[in-house]
Amino acid sequence: MQSERPSAVVGCAGWSLSRQYAAHFAAQGTHLQRYGARLGGVEINSSFYRPHRRETYVRWAESVPDDFRFSVKAPKxxxxxxxxxxxxxxxxxxxxxxxxxxxxxxxxxVQLPPSLTFDEAVAEAFFAALRQRFAGGVVLEPRHASWAAAEPLLQAQRIARAAVDPSRLSGDSTPAGWSGLRYWRLHGSPRIYHDSYDTSQIQSLAVELVAAARAGAQSWCIFDNTASGAAVGNALELAELTDHSSLN
Structure with a gap:
C-alpha cells in the first residue's frame, strides 16, 4: 500500500495545529485538511485507545492529498x-x-508494553497472522530489552523496529529490523512530550531520512512532542529540509 518511489514522510502524532504555528497553515478547512496541505504524513494514536469506523478512515483519506500517508497505531x-x-x-x-x-x-x-518480554513462538505466530492480513509497512516499538533477540524474525517478516527518543532501551535510538522501512518516533527531550528539537538536531535527522530514502527505504519521522505544540514546528522545519533534498 506504499508508494513505489522511495520517500521521506514527516509529520506529527495527530493533526492538532498549535497556536504558535497556525499562521503556517491555510485559514480554511478542517484541521486535517489544513495539516495535510503542508505535511506529508501523520500518526494516528487514537486507534490505540478506541476503534474508529471504516467510514471515518475513508473520510480522513478523502481530506488529504494523494501522496499523503497515515501510520495507524494498533489497538491496546x-x-x-x-x-x-x-x-x-x-x-x-x-x-x-x-x-x-x-x-x-x-x-x-505496534507498540508493546514494557512488561512484554520476547517469546519467539508468540511473536512468530502474531506476525504471521498479521502478515496473512496485511502486506504493507509494519513498525514495531518494543520496550523490553529481550526484544533485541527478535532481529532475525523482524527481518524475515519485513517488520521495521522504530528508533525512539528519548531512548528507552540499548540500541533503540536508531532504526533496526527490516531495512525497507525506517521509522523515527521523537517525543521531545529532556522534557518528554514538551521540549523542541533544535536546528542542528533537525538537520541531522534530515540527513538520516534522506539517506534512508536514497537507499530504497520508506523513511518516516513522527514528532510526538505535542504537549506544548513543539511537534508542528519541528515537523515543518524537517519537512522543508527533506523537500529540498533529492530523494532519487
Whole structure:
C-alpha cells in the first residue's frame, strides 16, 4: 500500500495545529485538511485507545492529498490486553477498519508494553497472522530489552523496529529490523512530550531520512512532542529540509 518511489514522510502524532504555528497553515478547512496541505504524513494514536469506523478512515483519506500517508497505531487490546496472543479476530477488525484509508495507509505501528518480554513462538505466530492480513509497512516499538533477540524474525517478516527518543532501551535510538522501512518516533527531550528539537538536531535527522530514502527505504519521522505544540514546528522545519533534498 506504499508508494513505489522511495520517500521521506514527516509529520506529527495527530493533526492538532498549535497556536504558535497556525499562521503556517491555510485559514480554511478542517484541521486535517489544513495539516495535510503542508505535511506529508501523520500518526494516528487514537486507534490505540478506541476503534474508529471504516467510514471515518475513508473520510480522513478523502481530506488529504494523494501522496499523503497515515501510520495507524494498533489497538491496546491487541498489544497490552491480549499481549499478542489469540488476536486473529481483533486483527481482522482493526485492519478492516483502517483499510478505509486505501492507498494512503502507509504503515501500522505496534507498540508493546514494557512488561512484554520476547517469546519467539508468540511473536512468530502474531506476525504471521498479521502478515496473512496485511502486506504493507509494519513498525514495531518494543520496550523490553529481550526484544533485541527478535532481529532475525523482524527481518524475515519485513517488520521495521522504530528508533525512539528519548531512548528507552540499548540500541533503540536508531532504526533496526527490516531495512525497507525506517521509522523515527521523537517525543521531545529532556522534557518528554514538551521540549523542541533544535536546528542542528533537525538537520541531522534530515540527513538520516534522506539517506534512508536514497537507499530504497520508506523513511518516516513522527514528532510526538505535542504537549506544548513543539511537534508542528519541528515537523515543518524537517519537512522543508527533506523537500529540498533529492530523494532519487
Amino acid at each position: 487490546l491487541i498489544t497490552h490486553g491480549q499481549r499478542l496472543q489469540g488476536c486473529e479476530q481483533l486483527l481482522d477488525l482493526f485492519i478492516s477498519q483502517c483499510s478505509g484509508l486505501g492507498a494512503k495507509l502507509g504503515c501500522l505501528l
